[in-house]
Amino acid sequence: VVMTQSPLSLPVTLGLPASISCRSSRSLEHSDGNTYLNWFQQRPGQSPRRLIYELSNRDSGVPDRFSGSGSGTDFTLKISRVEAEDIGVYYCMQGTHWPRTFGQGTKVEIK
Amino acid sequence: EVQLVESGGGLVQPGGSLRLSCAASGFTFSRFWMSWVRQAPGKGLEWVGNINEDGSRRDYVDSVEGRFTISRDNAKRSLFLQMNSLRGEDTAVYYCARDGSTASMDVWGQGTTVTVSS
Numbered sequence: 001v002v003m004t005q006s007p008l009s010l011p012v013t014l015g016l017p018a019s020i021s022c023r024s025s026r027s028l029e030h031s032d033g034n035t036y037l038n039w040f041q042q043r044p045g046q047s048p049r050r051l052i053y054e055l056s057n058r059d060s061g062v063p064d065r066f067s068g069s070g071s072g073t074d075f076t077l078k079i080s081r082v083e084a085e086d087i088g089v090y091y092c093m094q095g096t097h098w099p100r101t102f103g104q105g106t107k108v109e110i111k
Numbered sequence: 112e113v114q115l116v117e118s119g120g121g122l123v124q125p126g127g128s129l130r131l132s133c134a135a136s137g138f139t140f141s142r143f144w145m146s147w148v149r150q151a152p153g154k155g156l157e158w159v160g161n162i163n164e165d166g167s168r169r170d171y172v173d174s175v176e177g178r179f180t181i182s183r184d185n186a187k188r189s190l191f192l193q194m195n196s197l198r199g200e201d202t203a204v205y206y207c208a209r210d211g212s213t214a215s216m217d218v219w220g221q222g223t224t225v226t227v228s229s
Binding site: 034036038040042047048049050053054059091093095096098099100101102103104105 | 148155156157158170172173206211213214215216217219220221222
């Protein structure tokens, strides 16, 4: 399954919202009813960190300004108010179909 | 604290072998699937493969099938990645990660760097 993110570069303004799109080449709705779409954040020089799992569930410790949504083949990660610590690269990843595949990444930087 | 610490990276010639290790702590290692994920320099993430709780099932991405082997030692709370017939395109940071119950990786190590070059 090919995961396509847009944009690949996202200049943002602190305090304003931002969103990243992710599209899959096949529906990510599993036969068990779940949608195994995840979002990861990778800050400069750090390991990836999972933010969102199963489409819209925030991991422990993830600020509530991050939210995930979508269905089928179209998904979105939204940041309600960007903070300086949010700069980095964001990846979507699907776990519905084998093998797990990532999007190319979206680099979020401050304008 | 839940922690994963990789080791074993380094410089290896094309066609050579390397074994990576990942030491787990802070959780019941034997109850979780574990994954390896890699990231080539300046590139995105690629899932390499994973192993189930008791080591009886392993899955690999096509690009490493037959060359890489994932194994584990639950008594030592350790995960391994044996890499053979290494190629330049295997150059990457290799991350060990814990698989949650959601077909995803919820805890990541700091990574270990593998460079394949003559």
